[in-house]
Amino acid sequence: MPTETSDPRGGSRRRSPNAPRGPITRETVLHAALDLIDRDGVDALSMRRLAEAVDRDPMVIYRHLPNKAAVLDGIAELVLAELDVDASDPDWANRLRVVARDFRRLALRHPRAIPLLVTRPIGIPLGSQPLSVTKPLEGVLALLTRAGFSDTDALHVYRALFAYLYGHVLNExxxxxxxxxxxxxxxxxxxxxxxxxxxxxxxxxxxxxxxxDGAAELERGMDILLTGLTTAMHTPGRGSATLAPPPRNRR
Structure with missing residues (x-):
């Protein structure tokens, strides 16, 4: 049950029973924000409620995150940090399937935060984005180029994969x-x-x-995607896997 704590500005504020003890860090604030969104949704998030969740004055929050937009960007960063891509797997198709399953599980753990992954951050150069946001890109590109895909095709596959995954989880x-x-x-x-x-x-x-059935639907979609990739690939004399261009409609 919430308890009362003193407020240096006078009066008292309600203390959350889950308020962290010890020093407040950026990560502490983001975890509290994610918990709040998981429970009550993005619209319920405010700097005031976040301050209450960590049992601190709002000014403490602003020292770590200057505004709500920064908090939302940080939550997208925090959620994506849960996704790991093993680029050393010799079976690239199986690894992409594992990534798809892990992404779905992540979405089901944080359903109210998932739309943030689609919309945050926007208008930021790739090199300036949080490392955890770029980490899946690095993992998938490393996995596919090691498997013999050309650099260009590896990027095409990454984009097709995550376009499908985002669409699938939002639909589910x-x-x-x-x-x-x-x-x-x-x-x-x-x-x-x-x-x-x-x-x-x-x-x-x-x-x-x-x-x-969300799980079965995901597998069916991955079957189609991976079958299409495997069918479209041909191996030139130098051995690099390349996606054959699809036939174009003739006028």
Whole structure:
């Protein structure tokens, strides 16, 4: 239960039972911010609430993070630090699948923070971004170039992989069942609100939509991605794996 502590400005403030003890660091503040977002969502985050969470005056927070934008950038950094890419794995396809599974688990641990990974930080040169944000890029590029991919194709694969992963986890987090105990899939998903004349296919596919399995969906998407990569690759005489360009439509 929260307790009262003295405030140097007069009066008292409520102390969080989970408030850290000892010196406050940037990492301490970011962990408290992530806990707050995991519990209450991004909109609930404020410098005042963050100060309460660490049981300090707000000015202490500003010494480590100048504003809320810096806190949000730091949370994206903190979450991505949980993702590790083993670039030494000789089986590049299996390693990309492991990365995909780990990324999904990360998203399920921090569902309310995941949108920050898509939007933060923006407008910052690659070399100026936090190391943990750039670390997955380094890992995947090292993995693929060691496997024989050209530098250009390794970057294409990285971008395709994370475009898919971000899209997948955001989609999975939006798969909310309105009435879990309802046996009728149309009612279960709230699809009865959609006019049948305008959404006949969505209404017809209600059983398929209701059977959504995030883990299975991820694996299916990775099957398609990895099969496409393997099929598109050819090996020139010098042995470097190169992605064959797709056929272009003729005018």
């Amino acid at each position: 987090l939006q798969e909310v069942v309105e009435r879990p105990d309802e046996t009728d899939d149309v009612l279960r998903l709230g699809l009865y609100r959609l006019p049948l004349a305008d959404f006949p296919t969505v209404r017809r596919l209600a059983p398929v939509l209701a059977a959504y």
